[in-house]
Amino acid sequence: MTNAQDKIVFPDITYAGSPRDVVIGGINVSGMSGYEDYMLTGISGLTVGQHIELPGTAITEAVKRYWKHGLFSEVQIAADSLVGDKVYLHISLKARPRVSQINYIGLKKSERQDMEQKLGILKGGQITPNMIDRAKILGKKYFEDKGFKNADIEIQQRDDVASKNEVILDVIIDKKEKMRVRNIVIEGNEKLSNLRIKGGLFRKGAFAKTHEAGKLATFLKSKKFTPERWKADKQKLIEKYNELGYRDATILGDSVWNVDPKHVNVWIKVEEGQKYYVRNVQWVGNTVYNSDLLSHYLSLHKGSVYNQKLMDKRLSTDDDAVSNLYYNNGYVFSHIDPVEVNVVGDSIDLEMRIYEGPQAHLSHVRIAGNTRLYENVVRRELRTKPGDLFSREALMRSARELASMGHFDQEKVVPDVRPNTDDGTVDVNWNLEQKSNDQVEFSLGWGQTGIIGRVGLTLNNFSMANLFGKNKAHRGILPVGDGEKLSLGVQTNASYYQSYNLSYSTNWFGNKRPIQFSVGTYFSKSTDVSSNYYNTAWQNSYMNYLYGYNSYGYNYQNYQNYYDPDKYVKMLGVNVGWGKRLRWPDDYFTLSVQLSYTRYMLKNWRYFLLTNGNSNNLNLSIAINRTSTDNQLFPRQGSEFTASVTITPPWSLWDGKDYKNLATDIHSASYVKEQQEKYRWIEYHKWKFKARTFTALTSAQKTFVLMTRVELGLLGSFNKYKKSPFETYYMGGDGMSGYSYGYATETIGLRGYDNGNLTPYGYEGYAYDRFTLELRYPFMLGNTTIYGLTFVEGGNAWNDTKKFNPFDMKRSAGIGVRIFLPMVGLMGIDWAYGFDKYFLGQQQGGGQFHFILGQEF
Structure with missing residues (x-):
């Protein structure tokens, strides 16, 4: 039993003496509403029954954890009492304020929406100094990307008098003037002229996005300056030199400075190096195709300019690239590494090191997203079937056939190719997005014969089999699912014109081969006007001629009163x-x-x-x-x-x-x-x-x-x-x-x-x-x-x-x-x-x- 004299209330803990080993007897939390105590104490890392030293590092580390969490503006941990070797702690916290309102000053409505997404500050969220600093950086970068290099952003925080512990943020933006390029100064370029770098009125230069303002040559080009555009154009300049054979070209330095509130000048210094040519091309590791055939597809011969861009295209990018020879024959794991094995003067010897790997067959071909079209209707259009050799050409042709069906979003018909290195096979997933391509037409117009009406219905996913009950379980309201086309229409003016049509077609007659079959019928009747119409028209025309209103031609009357069924x-x-x-x-x-x-x-x-x-x-x-x-x-x-x-x-x-x-x-x-x-x-x-x-x-x-x-x-x-x-x-x-x-x-x-x-x-x-x-x-x-x-x-x-x-x-x-x-x-x-x-x-x-x-x- 503990004596009363053993209890010390609000003990004075000094760092001058020796640390005392105690056990946490209890933890009390105050200052935070809306949170469970166990959640708040859990942040500290302290638990009841834990042995700590007073003074010691355990309390210090607990305070650091609260600050690191970022939710609190004030943190205090004190000892309420000491009872023998037990200490009872009191943790006093104050939450950082929440954002009740954000005001964007100096922006258009569309810009405000973009800024809300960029800054990452939301209403109802807690605000910290780091969040404000980060928001300023992101906001400035946002406007730099749009060409406002000198934009100023200030975020002011004020208490919301209507809500306790909430603040209003005023995001004040002064975009200033959009920055444009006044002059581009290039040094060190002897082989590539300024015109070929900057470009002209009807000529594309190495710089794609950086152009001088106020010049006739850039009349139709963007003159806006952003750091990202400048960075990309510097890389394009090097790529242009590499394309022309200057493989050692490099940028020695560059700088950008303000000329006035609206313009900057840019300066760049290049070292071009010498121009290189291809001397020899050797193929190593090729067993499927001989070297002569591969060299023919590569199209780089002895004496050719060492064009790295062209080499990359001929190796992998173009439809008839070297790599596609392998991909179209199942060698999906193959790759080609061009290596410079010798450089003599301005000549380079290339060694194309090929890893062919095994031929890969298709393991699984999965189709998803065809919610209204039967899978066999989709699958019969594919050139990629399980067990077939992998072929990039067949894959691209399959994508085209699926897109041309008209049943899916054509922009999203993209194969998901997944090579399986464990067993040397390939899975292909077609994640399709079905769209409704049935069409209903109802139109009205007005002509000399009165109102013209047309009603039409075209079902592009019709199923004749379902119409006659072959697949009653899938019939639904309309007989659909087989990708056939049924069209019917009526157009009429009542008296003067009537037209009826009905047609049916399928691209897979019999469902076994791509055989088209169509059948259709139509009927129309057109009725003319009586002779009185033309007699009246000629009389009016003659009267107009006599009185000078018109010199020739009919003065057409409304047909309504001249209908002649004969x-x-x-x-x-x-x-x-x-x-x-x-x-x-x-x-x-x-x-x-x-x-x-x-x-x-x-x-x-x-x-x-x-x-x-x-x-x-x-x-x-x-x-x-x-x-x-x-x-x-x-x-x-x-x-x-x-x-x-x-x-x-x-x-x-x-x-x-x-x-x-x-x-x-x-x-x-x-x-x-x-x-x-x-x-x-x-x-x-x-x-x-x-x-x-x-x-x-x-x-x-x-x-x-x-x-x-x-x-x-x-x-x-x-x-x-x-x-x-x-x-x-x-x-x-x-x-x-x-x-x-x-x-x-x-x-x-x-x-x-x-x-x-x-x-x-x-x-x-x-x-x-x-x-x-x-x-x-x-x-x-x-x-x-x-x-x-x-x-x-x-x-x-x-x-x-x-x-x-x-x-x-x-x-x-x-x-x-x-x-x-x-x-x-x-x-x-x-x-x-x-x-x-x-x-x-x-x-x-x-x-x-x-x-x-x-x-x-």
Whole structure:
């Protein structure tokens, strides 16, 4: 039992005497609310029952732990009492204040959001001096990166009178002026001129981001100065010297100083060294490929400039690099080390040391993310299957095929390759991001005939098997999963126009081979206006002429009151198609064949050579297509071309009719009957060629892309007296199939001119061409894709194939934008200016707006 006299309250512990060994009898914590005591005492490292010395290092170390933790502004540890050999400790703490509000002064809203992320100070968090110092450093670096080298940042802290132990931070920023480069001073450069280092107006220099302000040569270049840009450009300068053979080039010194509040000067001194050449190249360790073949791919021969950049590209970067010879044959573990084994004067001997390693086969090929598409539909597109030799070429081709399916985010179709060094195999993971590519269309417009409405549905992931209940467990609301396409649409103006279409297609007919199969049907009816409409129009035009309002042409009236159901054209058609992927010349080629039948039913229809009766069109189309683009929505590289011919039976060769004298006299009583007989079965041969190429101007993901297009078509006849009244070319405008004049014709766009104005009524197109240069730039890529474009375009159409002249062009230029939305498809708008006159030289294209919906122009 302890006596009362053994207890000492608030003992005086002095460092003058000898330390005393005691046991901690208890620990009390005060000054902190909202925290459990065991958490706070745990920070100290002290525990009840622990032997310590008074005075001693244990208490000192405990105080250090609290300070290191950073949560406290005051820390005291005192002995409340000593009872025999036991000490009872009292730990007094004061929490650092929390941030109740942050005010950013001197910044725009967008800059404030960026600063919040950069500084790392959050509302409700505790604030420390180190955090404030760090925030100042990060903030200054943020503005330096943006070109504000002299920016000042001050962070003021004041108590929040409305909240206990909370503070308000005022982040005061004076960005000052954005720094630009006044002069670039280069010393020591004899082999590389200032122009080749700095660059000119139309010439790229070694410096990519550092340019002088106020110079004509840098008019189109950024003049902003940041330390990171300067550091990167110094490295680019050395790389440029190395590329030209100066392998010893080095930077002896550089400096940057302020000239005025807006400008800096930069100075750099280089030592170029001498220029080196390749003398000998030897290959060591190669057993799969002989040295001559490897040297051919390397393209560095005796006497070549020692270009280190080119050597790296030829060894590993280019598509036809040396390393890809190995990667495409399973040697995924191989690597090549270029070694300089001898330097004599300005000549270097290179030894390419190759480690080939074993051939690797694919072990696992995993697919993830295909939430709406059956795995077998994805897997059949792959060129990478378990058990196959690893091939980089097959891997890249698989990525292209998956992207071109249209079911996944094309920007994220990237293989995850994982070599297994333990067993010499490779795993490939395809982490896909499914997107909805079904499209619903509902549109309304207004024309002379009133409201025009269209409703359409396109299912790009349709499943015919699920429709008939083969996979009832996976059927769901819509029969989807097999990647087939079902499209149906209705377009109508009620009285004047009706159109219905239904089509189905699959790229894997039978699910075993890449065989395309399609079938479709359509019906349309177009009705004309009565003769009173034209009589009224001519009367108004004549009155305008008399009173000086107009000198020629119709003054068109609204169609609503002139509907004539006895004037119409009806079209009923069916088609079936078959296609196959070819292996020669390469497997980007496809061959397709389509058999089509169309029946035209006309009554008092004034817009074709045939005005009354029925006509039949039975034709066979054969097309060769090659598509190697890397992306459906925004191709950066690759090409597309199609060559096709559509041919009907040459009925006139064996039916024995005299077409020269048939249906030529319009005033003849038998004219209508002869006309129907002449066009009962139409005949023609139709030839078309389309080509587009895509070239990325840089290697960046967001880059300018140059698209070029060449397109031409000819509609020929077997008998010059029996030219086809249908399948002609209707050219001009946006190129979208409308229901104005383009019935039973093929619409061809040429921006800068009104729809169909290059082949107006009475001048049906039997030949056309079109040439385009288009520069594109993406603003957004992914499920939603947006890109802008500017273009120059030229083309024309002719009423006679003999008049075809590719140099007789109607020219235009303009700008536009395209937006792809998953549920809507492609939309766009172009403004174009047509420079040339058309229709017998009477009218000029001028400025035109064109709207694009549901198709690539």
